[in-house]
Amino acid sequence: MNRRTLMISAAALLALPRAGRTESFEIALTEAEWRKKLTDQQYYVLREEGTERAGSHKLDKEYGAGTYHCAGCDLAVFSSQAKYDSGTGWPSFWDPLPNAIGTKDDSGLFGSRTEVHCRRCGGHFGHVFNDGPKPTGLRYCLNGAALVFKPA
Numbered sequence: 001m002n003r004r005t006l007m008i009s010a011a012a013l014l015a016l017p018r019a020g021r022t023e024s025f026e027i028a029l030t031e032a033e034w035r036k037k038l039t040d041q042q043y044y045v046l047r048e049e050g051t052e053r054a055g056s057h058k059l060d061k062e063y064g065a066g067t068y069h070c071a072g073c074d075l076a077v078f079s080s081q082a083k084y085d086s087g088t089g090w091p092s093f094w095d096p097l098p099n100a101i102g103t104k105d106d107s108g109l110f111g112s113r114t115e116v117h118c119r120r121c122g123g124h125f126g127h128v129f130n131d132g133p134k135p136t137g138l139r140y141c142l143n144g145a146a147l148v149f150k151p152a
Contacts, residue, residue, distance in 0.1 A: 023104075027073045027121040038072065045145040046072045046123035049115070054089025057144025062091070065152040071145065072123035077101060078140070080152075086132070086139055091147065093140040094132045101140075103128065116140055 029037065034047050044050035059068075068078040068091070077100040078093045086092035099119065106115035106127065116125045125142045132139030 023122060025118075025120060025122040029121075034072070039145075041145045042071050045143045046070075046118075046121075049124040050143075051126075052090075052143045052145050056089075057091070059091045059144035059147055059149055060089060062149050064149075067097075067150050067152070068093075068147045069150055070118040070121060070123050070125075071148050072118060073121035074148070075100060075118055075120045076150075077118065077125070077147070078142075080149075084133060086141065088141055090126065090141050091144050092132070093142070094134075094136045094138055096140060101125070116142065 035043055038046060045052060064080065066080050067076045069076050076097055078096055082093045082095040084092055084094060102117050102119040103114050106113045113127045116128050117123060123146060125146045127141055129139045129141060130137060
């Protein structure tokens, strides 16, 4: 196996959907209702905990004033004031809006991470890491497909 094959295989594993949730949320739709409401890419990210390809979503380079909302239930989750360019290819923020997100341990093949989701509908946003800027030192690395930007 050469390095290229190994890297492609690793990327494919990272993009695999995770097992379904067992928590309950304020907004709970059936699979059919979610599929009707969301695009295929939004469903893959929000409901199957998938990951979009780095640099593939326009919200990575969106820096206008406004608010980012959950694409599943429209809850305001991040302010543009907390957004920054992490250089990762995914929209990144250093702080969520109050009472907007939930987190859980996401242990898997590549170690332990902290998953970030919408506190109201449970939609998967991405992960949070301890390598972000001040004042929090956190990097909320999110999938653009999980978000909708609403200009101020």
